[in-house]
Amino acid sequence: MNDRFILNKAIKDKFFSAIESLLFVHGDPISLKDISVVLGEEVDFVRLLMDEFELLYENSNRGLKLFKIDDKYQFGTKPENEKYIVKLLKTNQRQSLSQAAIETLSIISYKQPVTRVEIEEIRGVRSDKAIQTLLDKDLIKESGRLEVIGRPILYGTTDNFLKQFGIERLEELPALEDVQIDD
Incomplete structure (x- = not known):
């Protein structure tokens, strides 16, 4: 050396x-x-x-x-x-994500870049509110536009998403077939 x-x-x-x-x-x-x-x-x-x-x-x-x-x-x-910081700042502790936001975030993290329409096709329901919540929490971002008529927004995860979930790269996400879903 x-x-x-x-x-x-x-x-x-x-x-x-x-x-x-x-x-x-x-x-x-x-x-x-x-x-x-x-x-x-x-x-x-x-x-x-x-x-x-x-x-x-x-x-x-x-x-x-x-x-x-x-x-x-x-x-x-x-x-x-966190509890001490929250107390100092006199803010509410982080609110957990709704089921809709969790589903939407999961779709975006595995399928990115992805449009709102693609998310809604997978979920089967509108996702406007969930997407806005995730944008507000800086877990997702607009990552471009799809080159088709109407040029819909593409969404992807942020560095904050990685930080919040304690991973360095998206490749560290568990394989989709290994994810266990509790009903």
């Missing part, structure tokens, strides 16, 4: 401090490439730093969690601290 990747603790701590600040200030997911540019370092080097930084947060008692989604990183709070 290149000596460039063997760092003493003081230098690593300096990079970790800078990375922590970038993630905190940026708020939104930030790509590995953008972190590399800001730090003035090569992507491969920063990838190694981020792997170790991820372990640091995974194995600590910190209140923050590092989310990684498709080579983008973002801080969020640990789920076990």
